[in-house]
Amino acid sequence: MDHRHVLRAMSGLMTVLFMAMISSTIVSVALPQIIGSLNGTQSQYTWVVTATLLTSTASTPVWGKLADLFSKKLLLTIGILIFSLSSLACGFAQSAEQLIAFRAVQGLGLGALQVLVQVVIAAMVSPKERGRYNGYLGGVMAVATVGGPLLGGAITDLSWLGWRWCFFVGVPFTLLALVMLARTLKLVEVRRPDATVDYLGASLIAVSVSLLLLWVTFVDAEFAWLSWQTGAMVGSALVLGLAAVLVEARVREPVVPLHVVRRRDPALAIVASLSVGMAMFGGAVFLGQYFQVGRGYTPTEAGLLTIPMMAGVLLSAAVSGRLVSRTGHVKPFIVAGVVSLTLGFLTLSTIDHQTSLGIVGAGMFLVGVGVGMSMQNLLLVVQNTVPLNEIGAASGVVTFFRSLGGTMGVSVLGAVLAHQVSTKIAEGLTAAGIPASGDAAGGSTLNVEAMDPAVRGIVRAAYGDATGHIFLISAGIALVGLLAALFLTPTTLRDSLDLAPAPEGDGEQAREERAPAAAKP
Known part of the structure; x- marks a missing residue:
């Protein structure tokens, strides 16, 4: 496909990816109203998020492998239909149990779209040219991550829409993208009648x-x-x-080809992706809480205050993507990206409830730059070392570990934050001579406005001061990713869709050695 046809297909692919990514963030602000409307419990509140997370992460490598065995376009169509129909079902849910079940199905579609969009692009464009298109994808992911809560808050606040439209809003766009892809996506599909799952x-x-x-x-x-x-x-x-x-x-036909994972560069890229995902998702998810609980801003204001991060991702993804395509070198941009990510988290580790918004914005911008330069390019490293018939499985493995790292990061950093908040609130109440009792003392309630003004100030200060701690941990995690990136082999991305065919009689060992060697300058 030439550049014009690739862009036409990319418009549909980016629409699909945007709606898939925004489905995870648009619900976050509306969840209290959703669970309240359905008479759900706190446990069910958690499961609305967990159900989607479980099925999307667990199914990602499976979808990636299926893309190597069967029609990529057909699988993408199936993924879009699963996502669209389950989103409709979520919007019509009449109980929390129904919503959780439909969200689990939605996670299957989400897992499919996250990896299949990457696989389809890899089947259209060579690794060297893929850099500039990955810049577009990085921008879409950034806008969806930051714009989701803003859109969710606006929809929920409008009485003539309501929370159900958080699920309905994406359906027309995904169906439109389905029609666009049916008309514009032309892939050469290799039929494999002997394929087994x-x-x-x-x-x-x-x-x-x-x-x-x-x-x-x-x-x-x-x-x-x-x-x-x-x-x-x-x-x-x-x-x-x-x-x-x-x-x-x-x-x-393994779901996860071990001969790919065993190679040096894919293994290092996976380790780096795991740590980048752990640091980025784990750290960034608490920024909204910092602005709302620690600083007293509204959800809409908190979303607007995270724009520096989005700007960093958009700018760095676009610029680094074009430079990667022009030079064919990817390692310098990955290393620079993880360095920026580490410096950004180190900057954010100094914040408290009174820190200048300029310093907070600078730290977020550096984090955004790091994400934009590293995340998609790490995937590119792995895709460059595998033949076209393994691109799906390889992409699925990287996406899987990135998601797994993000999930673990949120849990670990959330536990650290809860401990820090509880300790600081207890210290603050003791210093003020206020009895340390009730939900506020343990930080188990976020209904800050309902608290006594004296307690409210202590709780806000505790959340604002404790957040810097988790960003320091995020910087340490990012440092692990930096070490992995430094040991990547300096290579030039190939300008062909597939690796050169192996000479007759080559064994498995020769094939494994040929993959990275084919990309060396």
């Missing part, structure tokens, strides 16, 4: 990941880090994960 490996991976995510979701809230529940869930996840590795090493 590794159902056992896929099931073991899905169950293992689900157990791990369930543990991450409930640890420190429902049970302690060191408890029999932790041992049972983590132990079972590790056993099932080991069984999945043994299965993947023996089947003909």
